[in-house]
Amino acid sequence: MAYIAFFIKRFFQAILVMLVISLIGFSIQGNLGDPLQEMVGMSVSEAERDNLREEMGLNDPFLVQYGRFMSKAVQGDLGNSYFYKRPAVDVIMDKFPATFDLVVGATLIILIVSIPMGCYCAIRPKSIPTKLIMSLSIVGISVPVFLTAIFAIYVFSVTLGWLPSFGRGEDLVAIFGGWRTGFFSLDGLAHLILPCFSLASIMLPLFIRLIRSEMMEVLEQDYIKFAWAKGLAPKRVWFLHAFKNTLLPVITVGGVQIGIMLAYTILTETVFQWPGMGFMFIEAVNRVDTPLIIAYIMMVGLIFVVTNTIVDLIYTFVNPMVRLVGGGS
Amino acid sequence: MKRLKKFLASDFFYQFKSDKMAIVSFTIIFTFVTLAVLAPLISPYNPHDPSQIDLMDSEIPPVWDHNADEEPDARFWLGTDQQGRDMFSAILYGLRISLIIGIFAVAVQMVIGIAIGLISGYVGGRVDAFFMRLADIQLSLSTMMIAIIGLAIFQATFGAELYEEMAVFMLVLVIGIAEWPQYARTVRASVLAERNKEYVDAARVIGLSSPIIMVRHILPNTLSPLLVISTVQVANAIISEAALSFLGLGMPVTMPSLGSLISSGFEYIFSGSWWITTIPAFVLILLILMINLLGDWLRDVLNPKLYKG
Amino acid sequence: MALIEVKNLCVEFPTRHATLKALRGVNFSIEKGERLGIVGESGAGKSLSAFAMLNLLSKPGRIAEGEILFEGQDLSKLNDDEMRSIRGNRISMIFQDPMMTLNPVLTIGTQMVETLQAHRKISKAAARLIAIDRLNEVRIPSAEERLESYPHELSGGMRQRVVIAIALLTEPVLIIADEPTTALDVTIQAEIMSLMLDLCKTHNVGLILITHDLAVVSQVTQKVIVMYAGRVVEQGATRAVIENPRHPYTRGLMAALPQQNTPGKRLFQIPGSMPTLDAMPDGCAFNPRCEHVGDDCRNKMPKLDSFEGHLVRCHKAEELQIKGEKS
Numbered sequence: 001m002a003y004i005a006f007f008i009k010r011f012f013q014a015i016l017v018m019l020v021i022s023l024i025g026f027s028i029q030g031n032l033g034d035p036l037q038e039m040v041g042m043s044v045s046e047a048e049r050d051n052l053r054e055e056m057g058l059n060d061p062f063l064v065q066y067g068r069f070m071s072k073a074v075q076g077d078l079g080n081s082y083f084y085k086r087p088a089v090d091v092i093m094d095k096f097p098a099t100f101d102l103v104v105g106a107t108l109i110i111l112i113v114s115i116p117m118g119c120y121c122a123i124r125p126k127s128i129p130t131k132l133i134m135s136l137s138i139v140g141i142s143v144p145v146f147l148t149a150i151f152a153i154y155v156f157s158v159t160l161g162w163l164p165s166f167g168r169g170e171d172l173v174a175i176f177g178g179w180r181t182g183f184f185s186l187d188g189l190a191h192l193i194l195p196c197f198s199l200a201s202i203m204l205p206l207f208i209r210l211i212r213s214e215m216m217e218v219l220e221q222d223y224i225k226f227a228w229a230k231g232l233a234p235k236r237v238w239f240l241h242a243f244k245n246t247l248l249p250v251i252t253v254g255g256v257q258i259g260i261m262l263a264y265t266i267l268t269e270t271v272f273q274w275p276g277m278g279f280m281f282i283e284a285v286n287r288v289d290t291p292l293i294i295a296y297i298m299m300v301g302l303i304f305v306v307t308n309t310i311v312d313l314i315y316t317f318v319n320p321m322v323r324l325v326g327g328g329s
Numbered sequence: 330m331k332r333l334k335k336f337l338a339s340d341f342f343y344q345f346k347s348d349k350m351a352i353v354s355f356t357i358i359f360t361f362v363t364l365a366v367l368a369p370l371i372s373p374y375n376p377h378d379p380s381q382i383d384l385m386d387s388e389i390p391p392v393w394d395h396n397a398d399e400e401p402d403a404r405f406w407l408g409t410d411q412q413g414r415d416m417f418s419a420i421l422y423g424l425r426i427s428l429i430i431g432i433f434a435v436a437v438q439m440v441i442g443i444a445i446g447l448i449s450g451y452v453g454g455r456v457d458a459f460f461m462r463l464a465d466i467q468l469s470l471s472t473m474m475i476a477i478i479g480l481a482i483f484q485a486t487f488g489a490e491l492y493e494e495m496a497v498f499m500l501v502l503v504i505g506i507a508e509w510p511q512y513a514r515t516v517r518a519s520v521l522a523e524r525n526k527e528y529v530d531a532a533r534v535i536g537l538s539s540p541i542i543m544v545r546h547i548l549p550n551t552l553s554p555l556l557v558i559s560t561v562q563v564a565n566a567i568i569s570e571a572a573l574s575f576l577g578l579g580m581p582v583t584m585p586s587l588g589s590l591i592s593s594g595f596e597y598i599f600s601g602s603w604w605i606t607t608i609p610a611f612v613l614i615l616l617i618l619m620i621n622l623l624g625d626w627l628r629d630v631l632n633p634k635l636y637k638g
Numbered sequence: 639m640a641l642i643e644v645k646n647l648c649v650e651f652p653t654r655h656a657t658l659k660a661l662r663g664v665n666f667s668i669e670k671g672e673r674l675g676i677v678g679e680s681g682a683g684k685s686l687s688a689f690a691m692l693n694l695l696s697k698p699g700r701i702a703e704g705e706i707l708f709e710g711q712d713l714s715k716l717n718d719d720e721m722r723s724i725r726g727n728r729i730s731m732i733f734q735d736p737m738m739t740l741n742p743v744l745t746i747g748t749q750m751v752e753t754l755q756a757h758r759k760i761s762k763a764a765a766r767l768i769a770i771d772r773l774n775e776v777r778i779p780s781a782e783e784r785l786e787s788y789p790h791e792l793s794g795g796m797r798q799r800v801v802i803a804i805a806l807l808t809e810p811v812l813i814i815a816d817e818p819t820t821a822l823d824v825t826i827q828a829e830i831m832s833l834m835l836d837l838c839k840t841h842n843v844g845l846i847l848i849t850h851d852l853a854v855v856s857q858v859t860q861k862v863i864v865m866y867a868g869r870v871v872e873q874g875a876t877r878a879v880i881e882n883p884r885h886p887y888t889r890g891l892m893a894a895l896p897q898q899n900t901p902g903k904r905l906f907q908i909p910g911s912m913p914t915l916d917a918m919p920d921g922c923a924f925n926p927r928c929e930h931v932g933d934d935c936r937n938k939m940p941k942l943d944s945f946e947g948h949l950v951r952c953h954k955a956e957e958l959q960i961k962g963e964k965s
Contacts (some may be wrong), residue, residue, distance in 0.1 A: 028482055028486070138618070138621055138622065138625065139618060141621060142564070142614060142617040142618040142620075142621050143614050143617070144568045144571055144572050144575075144613070144617075145572070146571075146572060146575050146591075147591070147610050147613070147614065150591070150595060150598070150606060150610065151610070153598070154598050154603070154607075158598055158599060165599075221738065222733055222734075222735065222738035222739050223738060223739055223740060223741040223742070225694065225733070226731070226733055226739045226740070226741075227741070228694055228725070229692060229694060229725055229726060229730075229731040229733075230725065230726030230730075230731075230752075230753045230756065230804070231721075231722045231723065231724070231725035231726030231727050231753075231756055231757060232722075232726070232752060232753070232756050233722070233756065236752065236756075240744070241741050241744070244741075244743045244744070245741070245742070245743055248743075255469070256468060256469045258469070259468075259469045259470045259471035259474055260471040260473060260474075262471070262474060263471050263472075263473030263474040263477060264473065266473075266477060266576065267473075267572055267575065267576065270575070270576055271595070281477075281481070282576055282577065285481040285484060285485060285577075285578070286577065288485050290485065293481065293482075293485060297478060300474070300478075304469070304470070308469065318743070319743065320742070320743055320745075320788045320790075321742060321788070321790050
């Protein structure tokens with residue numbers, strides 16, 4: 001029952017956020033170049049332009065125009081991209097699967113690598129592998145993601161020729177509707193490796209260090225000493241008693257990293273010419289393709305709200321002290 | 330002179346002397362800064378001056394990278410880029426720009442962040458809640474996102490030429506505004522801790538006004554953590570600027586920072602001219618690495634509990 | 639044969655600057671079902687003795703010398719696997735603060751069942767039944783529902799009862815309780831202490847009670863050890879030590895008890911504080927604070943003298959006794 005209340009509250013918050021973003025987006029739109037210019041070119045006379053303006057409602061008061069914008073937006077119409085001459089929403093949805101692939105791949109890499117490594121470094125803080133990992137992590141933090149990407153391309157693509165250096169490949173598998181993914185074909189995977197690894201590379205050192213330091217703190221706690229005193233097997237103490245407590249702050253911090261991840265997809269996609277939303281955004285900026293720019297900003301806002309809600313939800317599942325459904329005593 | 334002597338005899342300096350990593354990183358950073366400051370004096374060419382660039386000189390490799398039968402071109406130590414600019418000069422100037430933006434952006438962050446942190450922590454209540462909420466939102470959006478969107482909007486609104494002229498200013502401003510929450514939070518935490526101490530009560534009893542108490546009494550006690558995060562923030566600002574320039578949203582190609590150099594040279598690694606991207610990249614990485622190492626050392630020395638990991 | 643016999647236990651902490659000797663030459667033995675109290679200030683080494691017995695010293699601490707003879711084995715020489723079969727099984731431990739002792743993200747049931755399953759081949763259902771039994775024994779209402787609760791949903795007193803229940807799950811022969819009531823409300827302390835006493839008597843379980851509270855010791859234990867700066871300064875039957883304390887430190891502790899003082903008058907306090915491990919004075923460690931200090935005390939560490947089984951480490955013990963000084 002309490003979950004419903006949670007969702008309703010979140011839903012309204014989301015609506016509020018989206019309203020704010022759309023307002024910002026809409027106000028910007030007004031200043032970003034003249035839509036008329038894009039549509040009709042130079043050869044149309046001034047008088048005709050004024051007429052068109054009137055017809056298109058471009059002279060109406062701000063709120064009216066905003067209202068119009070919002071009503072269309074809610075129906076999924078954010079105008080047409082100047083460059084693609086198609087609805088902006090369509091363009092974005094076209095590009096979304098590519099970015100999704102990238103993010104999923106990077107997240108998998110992060111989880112699979114950082115959790116074991118972080119735990120190991122916490123359990124054996126003075127061992128050689130730990131020292132190595134910690135030193136590498138400083139280097140990892142110091143190298144911006146696009147440099148990792150460039151370096152990876154240089155080594156694995158240009159020099160060794162093992163992996164492709166741009167694009168998603170031709171072998172994409174359609175899962176449903178128009179959604180095509182690269183995970184289910186060898187060629188698709190080959191194209192995914194370098195970009196996902198590059199995207200993961202900035203977050204890996206962060207998570208390894210985070211997990212390590214949280215777990216080290218947890219291992220000092222009395223309840224861990226008590227677990228040892230009860231004679232429990234080390235694996236149980238480390239990976240149930242300690243790990244579950246380590247998860248909590250990691251989830252919280254991890255949630256915040258999503259924004260960073262989104263921003264870095266833009267960088268990664270640019271280097272690899274990955275046909276995702278990020279690359280599309282940069283191209284849109286260069287071409288001053290306003291509807292697309294706005295659409296991207298709003299999409300980012302939406303993703304943000306959704307992922308934050310999901311992270312909060314996961315947190316309440318893991319942490320018994322903040323259960324939504326009250327515990328009994 | 331006496332202050333210098335006191336400093337040299339202090340615990341802090343002793344720890345510095347005895348840690349090789351600290352000395353190495355500080356020396357390298359100091360060298361870079363000196364090079365950057367002296368760039369106009371020591372660089373053989375001015376990479377921003379179109380009249381000094383000859384397209385015929387483009388894509389010349391560095392002096393050590395040449396076929397056995399060819400004579401290396403001694404004019405350009407590190408080779409030239411695709412436009413014929415001397416890499417060495419371009420890198421010196423690029424370093425200069427990167428450092429300027431990094432340091433000034435952090436200055437902006439500090440001013441905004443400290444002001445908000447002080448007020449938020451000292452006044453508390455609604456003001457505090459508002460600012461912290463704002464900080465939360467900004468932090469979760471991430472600097473990159475805010476910077477990218479901000480600059481994208483600016484560039485699209487005002488056009489490329491105006492943008493080029495104002496690039497440095499815009500970058501400093503945007504990176505500065507994007508990252509104030511870091512400073513604000515740190516200062517606020519310190520203020521909350523100090524606020525309840527007796528010397529604050531004493532100051533109030535004497536009749537000092539709030540702003541004076543905040544600045545003259547509380548602020549000095551919060552300096553230690555600020556120093557520690559400043560090094561990381563400078564490194565981050567430099568990285569941010571490099572990334573933004575790489576995307577084309579930062580320094581223009583005519584007045585390149587290290588990031589724009591890397592960006593413009595990227596496609597040439599496929600055709601063999603590796604040095605256009607790689608050498609600036611190496612310089613950038615080295616600079617950031619050294620700043621991070623120094624920052625790590627500072628953190629260990631000043632306050633081991635501060636930054637986790 | 640004694641249940642457990644500790645001989646000449648020495649614990650040290652090797653650090654970069656010096657090796658700190660935290661525990662020196664502790665000796666005691668406990669018979670089956672007997673209750674021993676270990677008394678002293680914080681830092682005196684009482685908890686260390688307990689942790690050392692179970693080989694749970696935090697690094698870099700280590701047992702430098704001595705033997706811990708239990709059921710025919712020397713615990714100090716066992717490796718981790720062998721120790722694990724003893725910890726929580728034959729010897730259980732109860733810590734000070736139950737909020738910190740129980741893992742906040744696991745249910746009570748999980749934490750109880752896992753203890754049983756770690757040491758016995760037993761199904762989860764059977765383990766749960768035993769757990770419910772114990773919870774009933776420590777007088778926790780609605781035991782079955784409690785298994786699904788999380789620690790933060792229980793009050794402090796209830797939590798400590800749960801910890802006691804966990805300690806009894808595997809039917810150990812010895813329980814080590816480190817300040818079990820210190821973190822609880824004063825009103826609950828007596829309840830919990832009397833519960834522990836009852837259970838120990840019923841199950842005939844030996845108890846090592848570590849505390850700074852002499853009053854509790856006098857009610858619960860049969861033997862007592864008084865520790866100061868890592869050494870035993872007085873040892874013997876509880877009655878004897880409480881009624882006739884021979885060491886100036888013990889006397890000071892007795893005098894400091896609120897019950898010993900006249901209402902309205904200043905509470906007695908032993909002047910000064912216990913020295914830290916790296917700043918030990920020469921001779922008797924207590925000499926800077928002792929009102930009977932003499933030259934010998936400043937130069938020579940006194941040995942443990944025996945007065946009919948009542949051990950005292952003091953140069954002046956006999957002297958003071960003859961003078962008839964009482965608390």
